[in-house]
């Protein structure tokens with residue numbers, strides 16, 4: 041095995057969190073950092089053109105191509121489960137929606153971890169720190185940071201009408217989803233710069249890449265951590281990985297930080313002998329630390345994609361169907377970086393309640409002026425829109441588990457969607473609320489006809505079954521290395537993101553969220569990396 045050298049810090053995974061952390065840690069010139077990424081550089085053209093999202097999902101150049109286990113809640117269906125495999129990670133293939141969630145999400149994290157540092161008033165400055173908001177700096181927004189937030193560059197008459205229909209159904213129009221209270225309807229803000237995708241590789245890694253104290257190795261797959269039993273506990277000494285046919289090891293003097301995401305971070309811990317003992321033994325991995333929470337607590341937002349055929353409306357289905365339409369779209373993007381190619385797949389958003397008893401909205405809508413059977417399929421040949429609705433705070437829990445000691449074998453991903461009665465009820469209520477909005481007068485001129493799931497589903501039971509038929513991931517897995525208080529047997533990391541039972545090892549990515557946020561998960565992950573960078577710097581200062 042070849043040595044890749046000795047570093048102060050090793051970061052595993054150059055995704056959303058990894059790029060932020062690499063930037064922040066290398067600001068100190070007296071420490072050196074190795075960042076290891078399994079995918080390549082983000083030099084594929086479809087990463088940068090927003091609509092290219094549709095070419096990046098399911099493409100081995102940019103996606104890990106995971107699949108879920110057949111899921112009983114989805115009538116035995118298995119889903120594609122995209123995760124970015126490229127610098128920028130999932131921020132290179134995601135929907136670009138800038139969303140922080142609700143203030144209560146973070147106050148709850150503070151309660152669950154016993155650490156007030158995770159409360160909304162403490163994390164708000166971290167969101168602002170990296171932000172470059174289109175509206176400039178204010179009490180709620182930051183300006184001049186690396187993370188560019190723009191307004192979208194096109195609107196659709198049909199989506200404007202949906203917004204009016206939502207208002208007629210009791211969902212107010214609001215200007216900003218990101219002040220801690222996202223209750224209402226608006227066009228989403230997006231992470232783009234002048235109509236081009238702004239991923240974390242461009243925002244955070246590129247400015248740091250020239251620093252002499254940062255080494256970036258792409259095309260290198262981390263196989264396992266090097267764990268030493270010192271007699272005074274287990275200590276992580278670094279990593280083993282392979283790239284270009286060579287097997288390497290690298291040593292971390294201060295800390296190793298896992299930023300491989302909610303699927304791969306628990307996978308790498310388990311491959312290294314840190315996980316539920318029975319799972320490790322079944323996979324043929326020697327147990328270093330019996331940590332039952334590793335891979336557990338998987339939470340995700342299940343989107344129910346309701347499709348409506350419409351008349352008298354412009355939708356992407358029809359605009360993009362002809363060669364002339366395609367040419368026009370291409371010209372508009374080439375000349376002005378606007379039009380449908382600059383489009384985040386979901387443009388209009390709304391947050392609402394499945395029942396009035398909810399203290400804050402527990403449903404999120406992503407409304408799209410297009411429809412398709414499933415991701416990877418072509419657009420439908422008829423004009424239609426999709427009103428996708430998801431339960432923001434599901435009670436169903438799944439897990440990620442290795443099935444063998446082979447670090448190149450995908451782990452088994454079992455989301456267990458709709459496995460609680462509460463989630464089935466919420467799903468049924470979400471479909472009913474969508475029907476109410478679509479029946480509001482503002483949409484009448486487009487004569488919407490429900491195509492999916494179809495009006496034959498009427499009772500609560502039928503609607504819950506329909507949710508199982510049309511439900512699919514909205515790509516927000518979190519929680520599989522959750523943080524928690526000392527004494528919580530399922531907490532994988534403490535509130536400072538240090539792995540319980542192993543020194544010099546942290547997890548810093550979407551997997552540490554104890555509860556999923558009430559919104560999209562990318563910018564919350566950036567915030568987690570900002571806080572981690574501060575915690576790591578403090579630990580280094582305090583070290584003897």
Ligand SMILES: Cc1cc2nc3c(=O)[nH]c(=O)nc-3n(C[C@H](O)[C@H](O)[C@H](O)COP(=O)(O)OP(=O)(O)OC[C@H]3O[C@@H](n4cnc5c(N)ncnc54)[C@H](O)[C@@H]3O)c2cc1C
Nearest residue numbers: 053055056057078129130134135136137262301550560562
């Ligand atoms: C299709 C899609 C659409 C989405 N849309 C949105 C959206 O619009 N807005 C939003 O807020 N969120 C969205 N999300 C979710 C958001 O992008 C993720 O929550 C966020 O990127 C998670 O960041 P992370 O750092 O935890 O993981 P990732 O960004 O996935 O990074 C993990 C990195 O680790 C690398 N890695 C994994 N295993 C290894 C290994 N063994 N060795 C070396 N490297 C490894 C990966 O290649 C990857 O680069 C979407 C996600 C997807 C996939």
